[in-house]
Amino acid sequence: MPELPEVETIVRELAPRLEGFRITRARLAKTDVLRRVSKPRLLRTLQGNAFEEVSRRAKHAVFRLRSGHRLVVQPRMTGSLLVYDRRLTKDEAKYAVLTCTLEDRRLFVYRDVRRLGTVWLLDDAAWTAYTGRIGPEPLDETFTPFVFAERLAGTRSAIKKAIMDQRRVAGVGNIYANEALFEAGIDPSKPTSKLSLEEFARLHAAVTDVLRRAVDSSGTTVRDYRTGVGEPGRFQFELKVYGRGGERCVTCGKKLVTTHTIDLRATTFCPRCQR
Structure with missing residues (x-):
């Protein structure tokens, strides 16, 4: 953050x-x-x-x-x-x-x-x-699904880790990587090289959608973040997986799982909805 x-x-x-x-x-x-x-x-x-x-x-x-x-x-x-x-x-x-x-x-x-x-x-x-040295901006009009797939080509690292690599895609951190992967229905630990073109397209749509909605809500205040006028953000009220480990999935009701094995950060996902 x-x-x-x-x-x-x-x-x-x-x-x-x-x-x-x-x-x-x-x-x-x-x-x-x-x-x-x-x-x-x-x-x-x-x-x-x-x-x-x-x-x-x-x-x-x-x-x-x-x-x-x-x-x-x-x-x-x-x-x-x-x-x-x-x-x-x-x-x-x-x-x-x-x-x-x-x-x-x-x-x-x-x-x-x-x-x-x-x-x-x-x-x-x-x-x-x-x-x-920084990757393309995901909210730019030129950031198409093809550009997204091209930036992530050639890596076998977990997809969550890949989309957080600032050299590949700019601006995506832990909160929005968690949320986008849930929205796209993709397991955060899945090797990037194993994603299909259809999965890349879904994830591209999820990343851009989550980021745009978060901007519209002035960002996410978990603890310290304040806007440029000193107010808290509002997107924390829309989070579906981040910070919700052990709670029920909003889609299927299964208990959400949190792991630190992917990139040493908290990764929360639904083992049923995300494959």
């Missing part, structure tokens, strides 16, 4: 609040989140710069600056990205990692309780290399 729907929700809400605004001051409280950029260079680049575009790539929030640089933030488990119209409370300031003061005195803040997230500052060449 957060996965594609959560980050998509965040950037959609941040875009009208940030785009076109200049940064008058930047402050970095902790440096352990930085990747391939020093604190002085980051702050020097941000101060006086402006946000031109706020977008998403896979599970990353991407802030294109007027200078041409891209500030890339991956919030991960406990990170949040918010704009405040007021001063931070003592508790809010405690976990503020990066704070940008805007020209109208609002604050753009990256908070991260456990500092599991990452912050990158990339020029055009570095961004091209960075994004080139």
